[in-house]
Amino acid sequence: MPKKNAFYAQSGGVTAVINASACGVIETARLHKDRIGKVYAGRNGIIGALREELIDTGKESAKAIAGLKTTPSGAFGSCRYKLKSLEENRAEYERLIEVFKAHNIGYFFYNGGGDSADTCLKISQLSEKMGYPIQAIHIPKTVDNDLPFTDNCPGFGSVAKYVAVSTKEASMDVASMCETSTKVFILEVMGRHAGWIAAAGGLAAEQQGDAPHIILFPEIAFSEDKFLKKVKASVKQNGYCVIVASEGAQYKDGTLVAASAHTDAFGHKQLGGVAPTLASLIKDKLGYKYHWALADYLQRSARHIASATDVEQAYAVGKAAVEYALAGKNAVMVTIERGTGKRYNWSLGEAPLSKIANVEKMMPRDFITADGFGITEKAQQYLAPLIQGESYPEYRNGVPVYTRLKLVPVEKKLEKSFKV
Amino acid sequence: MPKKNAFYAQSGGVTAVINASACGVIETARLHKDRIGKVYAGRNGIIGALREELIDTGKESAKAIAGLKTTPSGAFGSCRYKLKSLEENRAEYERLIEVFKAHNIGYFFYNGGGDSADTCLKISQLSEKMGYPIQAIHIPKTVDNDLPFTDNCPGFGSVAKYVAVSTKEASMDVASMCETSTKVFILEVMGRHAGWIAAAGGLAAEQQGDAPHIILFPEIAFSEDKFLKKVKASVKQNGYCVIVASEGAQYKDGTLVAASAHTDAFGHKQLGGVAPTLASLIKDKLGYKYHWALADYLQRSARHIASATDVEQAYAVGKAAVEYALAGKNAVMVTIERGTGKRYNWSLGEAPLSKIANVEKMMPRDFITADGFGITEKAQQYLAPLIQGESYPEYRNGVPVYTRLKLVPVEKKLEKSFKV
Numbered sequence: 001m002p003k004k005n006a007f008y009a010q011s012g013g014v015t016a017v018i019n020a021s022a023c024g025v026i027e028t029a030r031l032h033k034d035r036i037g038k039v040y041a042g043r044n045g046i047i048g049a050l051r052e053e054l055i056d057t058g059k060e061s062a063k064a065i066a067g068l069k070t071t072p073s074g075a076f077g078s079c080r081y082k083l084k085s086l087e088e089n090r091a092e093y094e095r096l097i098e099v100f101k102a103h104n105i106g107y108f109f110y111n112g113g114g115d116s117a118d119t120c121l122k123i124s125q126l127s128e129k130m131g132y133p134i135q136a137i138h139i140p141k142t143v144d145n146d147l148p149f150t151d152n153c154p155g156f157g158s159v160a161k162y163v164a165v166s167t168k169e170a171s172m173d174v175a176s177m178c179e180t181s182t183k184v185f186i187l188e189v190m191g192r193h194a195g196w197i198a199a200a201g202g203l204a205a206e207q208q209g210d211a212p213h214i215i216l217f218p219e220i221a222f223s224e225d226k227f228l229k230k231v232k233a234s235v236k237q238n239g240y241c242v243i244v245a246s247e248g249a250q251y252k253d254g255t256l257v258a259a260s261a262h263t264d265a266f267g268h269k270q271l272g273g274v275a276p277t278l279a280s281l282i283k284d285k286l287g288y289k290y291h292w293a294l295a296d297y298l299q300r301s302a303r304h305i306a307s308a309t310d311v312e313q314a315y316a317v318g319k320a321a322v323e324y325a326l327a328g329k330n331a332v333m334v335t336i337e338r339g340t341g342k343r344y345n346w347s348l349g350e351a352p353l354s355k356i357a358n359v360e361k362m363m364p365r366d367f368i369t370a371d372g373f374g375i376t377e378k379a380q381q382y383l384a385p386l387i388q389g390e391s392y393p394e395y396r397n398g399v400p401v402y403t404r405l406k407l408v409p410v411e412k413k414l415e416k417s418f419k420v
Numbered sequence: 421m422p423k424k425n426a427f428y429a430q431s432g433g434v435t436a437v438i439n440a441s442a443c444g445v446i447e448t449a450r451l452h453k454d455r456i457g458k459v460y461a462g463r464n465g466i467i468g469a470l471r472e473e474l475i476d477t478g479k480e481s482a483k484a485i486a487g488l489k490t491t492p493s494g495a496f497g498s499c500r501y502k503l504k505s506l507e508e509n510r511a512e513y514e515r516l517i518e519v520f521k522a523h524n525i526g527y528f529f530y531n532g533g534g535d536s537a538d539t540c541l542k543i544s545q546l547s548e549k550m551g552y553p554i555q556a557i558h559i560p561k562t563v564d565n566d567l568p569f570t571d572n573c574p575g576f577g578s579v580a581k582y583v584a585v586s587t588k589e590a591s592m593d594v595a596s597m598c599e600t601s602t603k604v605f606i607l608e609v610m611g612r613h614a615g616w617i618a619a620a621g622g623l624a625a626e627q628q629g630d631a632p633h634i635i636l637f638p639e640i641a642f643s644e645d646k647f648l649k650k651v652k653a654s655v656k657q658n659g660y661c662v663i664v665a666s667e668g669a670q671y672k673d674g675t676l677v678a679a680s681a682h683t684d685a686f687g688h689k690q691l692g693g694v695a696p697t698l699a700s701l702i703k704d705k706l707g708y709k710y711h712w713a714l715a716d717y718l719q720r721s722a723r724h725i726a727s728a729t730d731v732e733q734a735y736a737v738g739k740a741a742v743e744y745a746l747a748g749k750n751a752v753m754v755t756i757e758r759g760t761g762k763r764y765n766w767s768l769g770e771a772p773l774s775k776i777a778n779v780e781k782m783m784p785r786d787f788i789t790a791d792g793f794g795i796t797e798k799a800q801q802y803l804a805p806l807i808q809g810e811s812y813p814e815y816r817n818g819v820p821v822y823t824r825l826k827l828v829p830v831e832k833k834l835e836k837s838f839k840v
Contacts, residue, residue: 010596014593014596014597044600072592073593073596075596077595078596078597079599079600080597080601161818161819164818164819165724165820166718168819169436169492169723169724170717170718170721172491172492172493172721173434173492173721175493176430176493176495176497176498177433177494177498177499177500179464179467180464180499181499181500203819204819291717292714292716293714293715293717293718294712294713294714295713295715295718296590296711296713297589297594297711298586298589298590298713298715298718300593301589301590301593302589305725307818387817387819388817388818389818390812392810397623397804397808398581398584398623398727398809399581399584399585399588399623400585400588400589402588402592
């Protein structure tokens with residue numbers, strides 16, 4: 001079998017552990033130099049392939065590559081870019097083949113979420129539809145945890161741990177202050193369509209009455225009335241109320257709570273996220289003093305508090321992608337499968353990309369309590385193993401030491417540039 | 421010398437390490453049982469004394485008390501409550517004396533910031549003005565780092581470390597995404613009057629061009645024009661721009677940026693904090709895609725990423741307060757003094773409360789770069805030692821194990837209640 005080069009790229013929103021997958025790909029490829037020549041990374045995802053902006057990972061030391069395992073963000077740059085269908089934009093596919101051919105690329109590893117699975121699927125079809133031989137393997141990654149077939153998605157465990165820890169810590173702060181000051185605290189977290197991240201806030205609670213007292217999921221229609229009643233009851237019972245709200249929390253008709261633009265007593269329209277909207281509503285209707293936090297990128301980049309389980313799985317799916325390719329597979333995503341038995345255990349599997357692209361996995365109804373404001377025992381059993389273990393980075397001068405790659409560009413071979 | 425009991429209370433906004441000071445007080449008092457009888461904690465700060473709601477710390481095991489060293493928030497509850505002057509509200513002071521007398525309290529340890537120093541000063545004067553013998557020692561605590569005389573304030577080092585680490589991590593995220601998506605990221609941090617916390621964001625930068633590219637301090641008048649130019653230049657040069665903004669950032673006339681209610685292109689008034697206001701301004705004038713985060717309570721409760729130096733100092737000031745009291749001191753605050761020499765070293769000192777109450781220490785001008793948007797080498801040298809070392813809590817089931825005290829109430833001895 002002739003030696004081929006590999007292309008690896010990162011796509012969509014980055015995570016605390018996507019670089020651990022990159023590390024798995026590159027380290028594993030380096031063990032198979034007889035079959036895989038160079039590993040080229042796309043600068044900014046698939047755009048790097050279109051623009052022929054490739055990075056030669058071979059120029060990075062073993063130490064630098066190993067450092068990726070503890071480095072958040074996308075070391076090669078990511079992108080939000082979805083390939084159109086072959087019929088809609090044939091030029092893009094022709095360009096990709098040109099670039100792949102010029103650099104002798106026979107393996108395509110794409111590290112991303114649902115949209116990226118779609119891109120990866122399209123690449124996997126190049127052999128059949130355009131006659132260019134290539135194997136495309138998808139490496140799952142998304143903090144949203146919404147990919148089907150896989151038990152969970154690398155990136156999620158770490159954001160879940162961040163949210164659980166932060167909810168616990170901030171709740172203790174509010175509990176200290178509630179007698180004379182803040183009575184309600186709202187943490188807004190990511191998750192536009194699925195409530196997995198918000199659900200992780202529930203792991204902060206150890207016993208009855210513990211925060212969070214309310215979790216808002218996109219899957220459950222928001223009722224202002226029920227919500228306010230619950231806030232009031234919680235303040236009455238515990239002295240305070242902690243809410244973890246998914247950015248995607250919505251009314252029955254699909255209107256986002258964040259977009260409902262609650263008008264307060266002064267006639268001001270509250271713009272922005274779900275947290276300030278809820279805060280304004282609470283202040284206005286119940287008069288409680290509030291604080292709110294919007295974790296935004298902090299939650300998905302928080303490598304300092306990454307889940308060791310997540311890091312391990314992120315590395316493993318990268319490693320497996322290379323092994324699958326060497327085994328001749330194409331058009332599949334690496335999946336994580338949960339074993340049976342009391343003690344959490346997992347192994348790797350695969351699923352066909354044709355069934356994954358553009359499918360979102362929501363929280364099952366039986367993961368959410370009957371009143372819609374909390375997580376069930378079943379959800380806890382699912383979530384808890386994913387945040388196990390601490391994988392601390394090294395520190396220097398009080399801040400983490402994160403790898404900086406040299407990012408040496410591969411010399412371009414094509415004359416034409418390509419506008420993306 | 422007759423044996424007296426001690427009163428300890430937490431005041432104002434809590435921190436990741438105020439309980440370490442409580443631990444220092446209680447553990448040290450337990451070593452001097454010949455002189456200090458019980459240590460009673462006020463439930464919710466000074467309010468606990470006024471209401472005769474005391475907690476018997478003697479009912480807590482040595483293990484539980486030791487656990488306070490790694491537990492954020494205020495374990496006994498805090499309050500925002502400032503005693504009026506003796507002339508304005510004599511009844512309060514009479515009540516305090518009644519309670520102190522009933523419980524044989526001769527030592528008063530108050531753990532807080534500037535307002536609390538004022539309360540502590542007033543208590544220290546009870547001997548002289550009301551004939552009740554008591555020694556009052558102030559234990560410094562404030563994330564704002566704005567107390568005078570002390571080189572730094574316990575609580576600050578940990579929030580500084582949180583902000584430095586978070587800025588670094590989120591910046592790497594933005595750097596990965598900026599080619600096709602977010603170009604500007606804003607992190608809003610605490611600090612209404614002093615820019616110390618925002619300054620700590622500057623510790624994320626290791627080399628020229630590193631984020632954060634802009635820091636906004638309350639001490640520097642905000643200029644929309646200069647700010648927008650700097651954002652544009654940073655995006656042009658680095659591809660992205662990261663801003664750490666103090667909630668207290670303000671215009672020359674003292675108007676908060678947060679309150680400037682920027683009206684966007686759609687005629688919407690942007691309410692809320694400084695981050696959304698800046699984001700809206702940038703979107704409107706420069707058109708960049710942005711993200712922003714508001715850390716709020718997350719930053720000051722983040723015990724999981726506490727500075728080891730901070731934890732050590734917080735414990736030490738608690739311990740010293742007891743030792744000062746036993747040495748006969750009154751009306752002083754424990755201070756942290758920085759030693760000379762290349763290697764950071766510190767020792768404890770004291771300052772008279774009469775000079776501390778209601779004085780705020782701002783960032784010196786030479787800690788801020790000439791353009792007003794960054795920190796100088798001098799500031800780095802001051803700040804860096806304060807975030808050194810990681811002091812990780814224990815974890816169970818993926819989340820930190822934080823101490824829960826039993827909080828056993830002391831039986832009330834007074835018939836009358838007191839309305840606070």
